[in-house]
Amino acid sequence: MAAVCGFVERIKYRNEDNGYTVLSLVNQGQEYTLVGNFHYISEGEMIEAVGAMTEHPVYGEQMTVESYEIKVPEDTTAMERYLGSGAIKGVGPALAARIVRRFKADTFRVMEEEPERLSEVKGVSEKMAMSISQQIEQKKEMRQAMMFLQEYGISMNLAAKIYQEYGPRLYSVIRENPYQMADDIAGVGFKMADEIARKVGIFTDSDFRIKCGVLYTLLQASGNGHTYLPEEELLCQSSELLKVERPFIEKHLMDMQLDKRLVIREEEGKRVIYASQYYYMELNTAKMLHDLNIRGHMPEEEIRTKLLKIQKEEQIELDEKQVKAVAEAVNSGLLIITGGPGTGKTTTINTIIRFFESEEMEILLAAPTGRAAKRMTEATGYEARTIHRLLELTGVPGDERSVSMHFERNEENPLDADAVIIDETSMVDIHLMQSLLKAINPGTRLILVGDVNQLPSVGPGNVLRDMIDSQCFNVVMLTKIFRQATQSDIVVNAHKINGGERIPLGKKSKDFLFIKREDPNAIINAMITLVQDKLPGYVQADIYDIQIMTPMRKGAIGVERLNTILQEYLNPPSRDKPQKETAGVIYRVGDKVMQTKNNYNIEWEVRNSYGIPVDKGTGIYNGDIGIIREINSFAELVTVEFDEGRLVEYSYKQLEELELAYAITIHKSQGSEYPAVVIPVFSGPRMLMTRNLIYTAVTRARSCVCLVGVPEIFQEMVNNETEQRRYSGLKDRICEINQLS
Numbered sequence: 100m101a102a103v104c105g106f107v108e109r110i111k112y113r114n115e116d117n118g119y120t121v122l123s124l125v126n127q128g129q130e131y132t133l134v135g136n137f138h139y140i141s142e143g144e145m146i147e148a149v150g151a152m153t154e155h156p157v158y159g160e161q162m163t164v165e166s167y168e169i170k171v172p173e174d175t176t177a178m179e180r181y182l183g184s185g186a187i188k189g190v191g192p193a194l195a196a197r198i199v200r201r202f203k204a205d206t207f208r209v210m211e212e213e214p215e216r217l218s219e220v221k222g223v224s225e226k227m228a229m230s231i232s233q234q235i236e237q238k239k240e241m242r243q244a245m246m247f248l249q250e251y252g253i254s255m256n257l258a259a260k261i262y263q264e265y266g267p268r269l270y271s272v273i274r275e276n277p278y279q280m281a282d283d284i285a286g287v288g289f290k291m292a293d294e295i296a297r298k299v300g301i302f303t304d305s306d307f308r309i310k311c312g313v314l315y316t317l318l319q320a321s322g323n324g325h326t327y328l329p330e331e332e333l334l335c336q337s338s339e340l341l342k343v344e345r346p347f348i349e350k351h352l353m354d355m356q357l358d359k360r361l362v363i364r365e366e367e368g369k370r371v372i373y374a375s376q377y378y379y380m381e382l383n384t385a386k387m388l389h390d391l392n393i394r395g396h397m398p399e400e401e402i403r404t405k406l407l408k409i410q411k412e413e414q415i416e417l418d419e420k421q422v423k424a425v426a427e428a429v430n431s432g433l434l435i436i437t438g439g440p441g442t443g444k445t446t447t448i449n450t451i452i453r454f455f456e457s458e459e460m461e462i463l464l465a466a467p468t469g470r471a472a473k474r475m476t477e478a479t480g481y482e483a484r485t486i487h488r489l490l491e492l493t494g495v496p497g498d499e500r501s502v503s504m505h506f507e508r509n510e511e512n513p514l515d516a517d518a519v520i521i522d523e524t525s526m527v528d529i530h531l532m533q534s535l536l537k538a539i540n541p542g543t544r545l546i547l548v549g550d551v552n553q554l555p556s557v558g559p560g561n562v563l564r565d566m567i568d569s570q571c572f573n574v575v576m577l578t579k580i581f582r583q584a585t586q587s588d589i590v591v592n593a594h595k596i597n598g599g600e601r602i603p604l605g606k607k608s609k610d611f612l613f614i615k616r617e618d619p620n621a622i623i624n625a626m627i628t629l630v631q632d633k634l635p636g637y638v639q640a641d642i643y644d645i646q647i648m649t650p651m652r653k654g655a656i657g658v659e660r661l662n663t664i665l666q667e668y669l670n671p672p673s674r675d676k677p678q679k680e681t682a683g684v685i686y687r688v689g690d691k692v693m694q695t696k697n698n699y700n701i702e703w704e705v706r707n708s709y710g711i712p713v714d715k716g717t718g719i720y721n722g723d724i725g726i727i728r729e730i731n732s733f734a735e736l737v738t739v740e741f742d743e744g745r746l747v748e749y750s751y752k753q754l755e756e757l758e759l760a761y762a763i764t765i766h767k768s769q770g771s772e773y774p775a776v777v778i779p780v781f782s783g784p785r786m787l788m789t790r791n792l793i794y795t796a797v798t799r800a801r802s803c804v805c806l807v808g809v810p811e812i813f814q815e816m817v818n819n820e821t822e823q824r825r826y827s828g829l830k831d832r833i834c835e836i837n838q839l840s
């Protein structure tokens with residue numbers, strides 16, 4: 100055994116899951132390579148390590164570390180070096196030298212016990228002094244937490260997330276109710292919580308465990324889009340999860356209902372079970388929809404006369420259904436306008452806007468995603484926002500689930516408008532619909548526009564379909580295709596797909612192409628040629644604007660494999676392109692990436708050609724696509740450029756919000772439009788390979804759709820009407836409330 104003491108000069112490699120690290124340690128000019136499991140350590144720190152010196156065939160002499168201890172630097176040179184190493188944000192070598200010169204050997208005690216005194220040093224404000232001391236404190240706390248969590252077999256990555264979520268509270272969460280983590284932290288499933296509970300000594304049939312298991316099963320179901328589960332399914336799934344017989348679970352259901360954690364209802368003669376928040380969400384939504392659904396008084400004749408004038412001005416002649424939509428919009432508190440691509444929805448919205456403008460009404464426009472909102476703005480010439488922005492979401496940066504996250508616009512502070520128009524309503528889930536309705540007072544008109552045949556929302560519920568199926572509201576269904584057949588096979592074929600018709604694939608088409616390929620690699624080759632060579636010129640777009648979208652994440656043509664291959668072809672490694680590997684994915688300068696969650700608070704700025712910021716703002720949303728422009732390994736920052744030159748800096752930690760986007764899933768493409776889309780068509784699970792999936796994919800293209808693969812599989816998808824059944828009770832709640840009034 101040997102022992103070395105020194106500064107961590109550089110962390111050469113770290114596996115974020117298990118903490119395995121290779122680092123270089125420097126002591127009095129001599130450098131050592133150390134390998135081993137380090138829980139939490141940063142460059143610049145001083146450690147004493149004990150281990151065996153070994154000779155690696157490639158890397159030479161190194162120490163395999165058995166144990167190590169973090170030392171507080173004792174002499175002033177060591178202190179200065181640690182402080183100036185970059186380990187503390189905002190402190191560089193010059194400032195470190197000034198701090199140590201001022202406090203000498205007392206430096207660390209001052210930082211911990213009297214941090215305000217740091218501001219005695221030139222260049223340190225009081226705010227900065229507090230931040231330095233907080234960072235030192237946090238590092239200590241975090242290191243302790245990491246060590247504690249690793250005793251329970253939790254990876255470093257997850258431990259960091261748990262620490263972020265709970266802070267010092269994590270000790271009581273782990274000891275008293277580790278199941279809570281399954282609710283709060285992405286990456287902790289019931290299984291992991293259960294494993295920790297076992298280590299802590301919580302029994303298999305403890306009431307607490309079973310109740311958590313039942314709620315967890317319902318939570319999982321909501322992740323699959325359901326707001327409830329039939330009792331049979333719930334018992335079956337939770338018994339499987341808990342490995343506990345059904346009667347032991349069943350006996351808790353009534354209790355949980357009394358505790359108001361579950362709501363048990365009867366649907367079609369069978370008992371169904373809700374996690375109570377979802378039941379009340381449906382009930383509230385139904386009630387608010389009912390309250391909004393009032394009639395106006397403008398005589399039909401008057402509307403038609405005014406509408407004729409607008410049509411004349413706009414030089415457009417609406418068809419009868421569009422006219423009806425406008426008339427209903429004027430006289431309905433709540434209106435739904437639905438139709439497939441090219442059926443004139445946007446034209447109708449525009450006319451409604453002109454009508455409302457002429458009445459001097461206040462209008463607000465919004466859509467569920469940033470991209471959909473942008474399209475709505477372009478199509479109407481009116482500013483459209485995301486629904487979250489419209490409702491003024493505020494709270495702690497980057498943390499959507501935090502309790503402090505809330506909408507400023509709600510029942511107490513409703514939107515001040517005469518009409519609110521929402522596009523792409525099929526993407527709105529029950530949570531968001533409830534929040535939207537809370538902010539709309541009866542008297543404000545709500546117009547919901549969307550294509551009910553698109554994939555339903557990612558979140559729980561089937562809101563638009565349930566509202567239409569309830570037959571309790573005004574619905575105008577646009578069916579006539581206005582976009583000329585000669586101009587667009589995309590539109591014609593999309594409608595054929597929707598009707599389950601045969602699509603003629605051999606036909607020469609300008610914008611709907613099928614390239615036959617039999618195996619995954621041939622499919623991928625053809626897609627690369629299309630994206631790299633053929634399509635950019637054909638649709639007059641940049642390579643990066645052409646989007647490959649695929650049904651699945653895993654498998655031979657899944658997103659993950661496609662992205663690895665496409666990155667190699669479209670943005671190969673090169674010496675002048677820095678890269679950063681994290682969680683098995685390489686991010687390289689020049690890569691196309693996508694934001695995978697809504698981050699309302701992340702900051703962006705637009706710079707002019709001199710690099711001076713000319714515009715600033717916040718918010719990058721799930722599905723936004725950008726390009727990596729810079730990777731700074733010193734500051735550990737990745738700069739991504741999104742639409743309109745908006746530059747965003749991601750810390751290495753935040754990279755988990757991004758993924759490569761050469762290929763994306765069709766689910767993620769909802770609400771977006773691209774000049775050309777390329778879709779691989781190859782076998783996959785029948786549950787996934789459905790008509791509305793391929794319909795959604797095809798309708799994302801503005802100028803050209805290229806399908807590449809096996810024609811029979813394409814036709815099978817068109818024929819596959821099985822929509823994954825969603826357990827959603829909104830329709831019933833709406834009907835019940837309607838019968839009561």
Ligand SMILES: Nc1ncnc2c1ncn2[C@@H]1O[C@H](COP(=O)(O)OP(=O)(O)OP(=O)(O)O)[C@@H](O)[C@H]1O
Pocket residue numbers: 415416417418421438439440441442443444445446447581582
């Ligand atoms: N009444 C009409 N008479 C003539 N052309 C129309 C009429 N309504 C719409 N159009 C034209 O049909 C095309 C499609 O209309 P619009 O963009 O409004 O449909 P959409 O349903 O919003 O389509 P998408 O969902 O594909 O964006 C447009 O070129 C539009 O100008």
